[in-house]
Amino acid sequence: MRITKDPEERRKEIIQTALKLFLKKGYAHTAVSEIVKNINVAQGTFYHYFKSKEDILDAIIETYITSILDEIETVAGDKNLTALEKLEQISYAQLRVNQRFNMNLHSIKGVDIHERLIAQVVKKIVPIMADIVSEGAKAGVFNVKYPLVATEIFMVAGNMLFDPGIFNWNKSELETRVDILIELMESTFGVRKGSFSFYKKLMTGGREIKGE
Amino acid sequence: MRITKDPEERRKEIIQTALKLFLKKGYAHTAVSEIVKNINVAQGTFYHYFKSKEDILDAIIETYITSILDEIETVAGDKNLTALEKLEQISYAQLRVNQRFNMNLHSIKGVDIHERLIAQVVKKIVPIMADIVSEGAKAGVFNVKYPLVATEIFMVAGNMLFDPGIFNWNKSELETRVDILIELMESTFGVRKGSFSFYKKLMTGGREIKGE
Amino acid sequence: MRITKDPEERRKEIIQTALKLFLKKGYAHTAVSEIVKNINVAQGTFYHYFKSKEDILDAIIETYITSILDEIETVAGDKNLTALEKLEQISYAQLRVNQRFNMNLHSIKGVDIHERLIAQVVKKIVPIMADIVSEGAKAGVFNVKYPLVATEIFMVAGNMLFDPGIFNWNKSELETRVDILIELMESTFGVRKGSFSFYKKLMTGGREIKGE
Amino acid sequence: MRITKDPEERRKEIIQTALKLFLKKGYAHTAVSEIVKNINVAQGTFYHYFKSKEDILDAIIETYITSILDEIETVAGDKNLTALEKLEQISYAQLRVNQRFNMNLHSIKGVDIHERLIAQVVKKIVPIMADIVSEGAKAGVFNVKYPLVATEIFMVAGNMLFDPGIFNWNKSELETRVDILIELMESTFGVRKGSFSFYKKLMTGGREIKGE
DNA sequence: AATGAATGAGTATTCATTCAT
DNA sequence: TATGAATGAATACTCATTCAT
DSSP, X not given: OOOOXXXXXXXXXXXXXXHHHHHHHOXXXXXXXXXXXXXXXXXXXXXXXXXXXXXHHHHHHHHHHHHHHHHHHHHHHOTTSOHHHHXXXXXXXXXXXXXXXXXXXXXXXXXXXXXXXXXXXXXXXXXXXXXHHHHHHHTTSOOOSOHHHHHHHHHHHHHHHTOTTTOOOBHHHHHHHHHHHHHHHHHHHTOOTTTTTTHXXXXXXXXXXXXX | OOOOOOHHHHHHHHHHHHHHHHXXXXXXXXXXXXXXXXXXXXXXXXXXXXXSHHHHHHHHHHHHHHHHHHHHHHHHHOTTSOHHHHHHHHHHHHHHHHHHTTGGGOOGGGHHHHHHHHHHIIIIIHHHHHHHHHHHHHTTSOOOSOHHHHHHHHHHHHHHHTOTTTOOOOHHHHHHHHXXXXXXXXXXXXXXXXXXXXXHHHHHTTOOOOOO | OOOOOOHHHHHHHHHHHHHHHHHHHOSTTOOHHHHHHHHTOOHHHHXXXXXXXXXXXXXXXXXXXXXXXXXXXXXXXXXXXXXXXXXXXXXXXXHHHHHHTTGGGOOGGGHHHHHHHHHHIIIIIHHHHHHHHHHHHHXXXXXXXXXXXXXXXXXXXXXHHTOTTTOOOOHHHHHHHHXXXXXXXXXXXXXXXXXXXXXXXXXXXXXXXXXX | OOOOOOHHHHHHHHHHHHHHHHHHHOSTTOOHHHHHHHXXXXXXXXXXXXXXXXXXXXXXXXXXXXXXXXXXXHHHHOTTSOHHHHHHHHHHHHHHHHHHTTGGGOOGGGHHHHHXXXXXXXXXXXXXXXXXXXXXXXXXXXXXXXXXXXXXXXXXXXXXXXXXXXXXXXXXXXXXXXHHHHHHHHHHHXXXXXXXXXXXXXXXXXXXXXXX
């Protein structure tokens, strides 16, 4: 039987399913046939929406980054928010998108794709964050010499270190590291202690933590 | 024609070749047939030494980590070296092993394997480095609250940020980042400025830097 | 060039071809590549229809048994036939199916598959025959104490003894054995001499008998 | 380390091991490498004793048949035994050899080789049994028209029907069939009821019977 | 007699992609 | 837009056999 859907809808459905499988089993180990089986669509349908399997990878990454950028956009320009509040909002935005994309569920097999996402985050999102930091520096709340690179370093470290597919810390190991990372960030960025505590949610967010 | 070699030799030969190809084209895109063709051995020979393609991946990583650990071993226990000198020696050791394994040549396709190596480095090498840092702290040369996690953070960040397969900075972008990372490390670890300058070699080491 | 067929048709085509080859060369010595080459289809097509090489074996056996059962079905329930006539019809049905499946052409290499077929025949077909025998016993035409087991014994013996892949009797050896087997069956089942002469066709049926 | 053994011993050891594996996993699914691993011998050693894998199959069958023939030999010529006693002794001999060769342990995978053994039994052992039957007929104890073929039929039927790799009857199904087969044999061979009860041991011999 | 490294042909299976309907 | 049958190249892995020591 043939089910017709709104193309935009279909496209999103395929992307979501593909990402879910890519994160679970890795890009290489996910067959196109599996993606379409998951949504009860013919193999050919996939190729209506995407030129190739490689193609959907780009689409996924673009969708992910765009989603975050969309959420961030308004925040960044908001004159009523302090720099710290902006960063907080951004971290929440990222958390929301991560959860929407099931970013937390991925296994060691899905490292490859998570990898590419981090790279894009550094290239597209980090500069925006760095601008906000600079802005905060002008306001005297931040005190950091190299906002951009410092942000790059901590974003990369945080994303890798707390990637459940790469390192699997137990509950206390994880908490220790999150706390320390935040403390180091606060001192590096020259903000008051506790200013970055909101990052805790993002870093441990939605994660199932292995028992005590 | 049939060429028999010392098994230990053969094994190493296969590992070296496999790693070279994995870094160049990625694990998934390297066929076993290609590995053996490179050393003029029959495909069966590969399976005489390794249970599967997956199996050699583990062997490669183990060999790499073991190589570094071997080089480090004597350094770590040497009573005549200061903590800083030890770290410097370790960074050289790592550099040497990297060069021996052609670690610098890898392309974006080789991300997957580089990934696994970072994880192992953090698990196996970082603790040793952290011990040395603690030792240096006792001697009053270092001043850092959380040696282990701080080392983890900077090792991960450095390995990712300067991984040519993930980020391809141009010459000046790269230099800027290396310098800043070192500066941040020095301040985080509470050492005198310039103490970590030896890291520059490791971080840019042997790399072909694009343009300029 | 791409030739699309009715899936049911294709499936049958593959089964027929596979069986032909399995009987000729044996299951183990028949490559999937050979099967598809025989019908000018891509190797992928095979796997579109069957999960594995093992899978088609099951399909073949099921198809064979089902074919016979289909032919038998109407006969078994026919009120106008005597028990003897039913058995005769069944033996013809079996002969027809055997010929349709080229069952007679198989060589020593095809023993493995023939084996599995015998087992299924005993499990699925023999009980039906035994029922008919019991029915005939009530009518006073048969006189046998253990219809089921007796049928099992003679079916197994007949199928094995006259399996050209296992025993290759010459013409006279074969005839002797067929005649004697029938005579023993008649006495065992308590029927009049000659009642089972129709079995001769089935047992030697379509066989190329090695010259006198 | 290199262990030298009496060649005859080694040969037997290899044959035993090969048969054990062939019966368990089937000829096709048993690798030569596996056979040698089981007895801690190098691959090359296998080829010292046997020309090929096919070759050992013949050796196994020959050894099996020869073993039985050896045991039978003296019995067949013994003037002090009646025909019935001879058959009984033969059935015991066969049972002993079967047990020595673990004939009872084989699975569905080992059907292929069991098959070939049956064929050889019919060709080599059955004629001897038939001679004894004829002899017994002269003595008036047997009364059968076609000793050879009748023996063939019942030997084949018995071997197949009670082959645990082909049919897996439960305890009562098995007993029923054994009893009936014996009864039919007795009437076919014209011997007194109970004369063949010794066959029961051979037919169910050493078998692990599935619970009640 | 024994070793075990090396061979290499053989093969099942996967899977991205195409295309006629 | 959607289908799903068909494609066919790609590839990991097996295994009987050989051979130099």
